[in-house]
Amino acid sequence: MSFLVKPVLHTYFRSSCTWRVRIALALKGIEYDQAPVNLIKDGGQQLSSKFTDINPMQQVPSLEIDGITLSQSLAIIQYLDETRPKPRLLPEDAKKRAYVRMISDLIASGIQPLQNLMVLQKLGDGERLGWAQSYITKGFHALEKILDCTAGQYCVEDEVSMADLCLVPQVYNAERFKVDLTPFPTITRINQALMELEAFKVSHPSRQPDTPPDLRA
Numbered sequence: 698m699s700f701l702v703k704p705v706l707h708t709y710f711r712s713s714c715t716w717r718v719r720i721a722l723a724l725k726g727i728e729y730d731q732a733p734v735n736l737i738k739d740g741g742q743q744l745s746s747k748f749t750d751i752n753p754m755q756q757v758p759s760l761e762i763d764g765i766t767l768s769q770s771l772a773i774i775q776y777l778d779e780t781r782p783k784p785r786l787l788p789e790d791a792k793k794r795a796y797v798r799m800i801s802d803l804i805a806s807g808i809q810p811l812q813n814l815m816v817l818q819k820l821g822d823g824e825r826l827g828w829a830q831s832y833i834t835k836g837f838h839a840l841e842k843i844l845d846c847t848a849g850q851y852c853v854e855d856e857v858s859m860a861d862l863c864l865v866p867q868v869y870n871a872e873r874f875k876v877d878l879t880p881f882p883t884i885t886r887i888n889q890a891l892m893e894l895e896a897f898k899v900s901h902p903s904r905q906p907d908t909p910p911d912l913r914a
């Protein structure tokens with residue numbers, strides 16, 4: 698049975714998209730091995746032909762699981778949820794599930810790709826911070842408004858969902874790029890509540906096997 702083979706996560710400690718998957722694996726109690734891919738070293742190990750065979754998009758995360766190799770964090774999370782349903786990360790109710798996907802897509806398609814390494818590397822040194830800040834801030838204004846309708850304790854009412862797995866790593870990036878979070882009290886409150894949970898702590902970029910010593914918690 699392929700369920701008996703430990704999954705392998707191709708990961709980078711600071712990749713926000715990989716962190717989403719690490720949270721899902723932790724919440725569901727799935728044991729896995731990590732295969733670190735250093736996105737900076739050697740000009741970017743994700744560009745190697747060996748890794749390109751694993752993910753032709755040359756990005757992390759990729760997850761080898763159940764005899765298949767998956768990439769794209771939301772596809773991975775939804776596969777995990779369909780095959781290992783507890784605790785569920787997509788609500789049973791269709792409207793709540795749509796909210797979860799809407800918030801996840803807002804972050805995963807509408808914010809993160811505009812500030813990822815591939816894009817920032819195209820910009821000059823002096824342009825990167827302002828670029829990242831402007832797209833995160835624009836996205837967060839929309840997200841704050843949406844959360845005011847959907848949130849309870851977490852992004853969609855009171856159950857942790859895929860939306861929360863997207864929110865926390867995006868707030869980490871916002872802090873990394875020194876975004877002013879004072880206009881976003883709901884985002885800030887939900888982030889703080891989620892960071893109390895063990896699955897979000899153990900998967901944090903500061904606590905991974907490939908975290909450099911100076912960035913360790």
Ligand SMILES: O=C(O)/C=C\C(=O)CC(=O)CC(=O)O
Nearest residue numbers: 711712713714736813814870
């Ligand atoms: O500067 C580095 O250490 C390299 C890459 C990252 O952090 C990952 C990203 O591209 C940002 C992200 O996942 O949102």
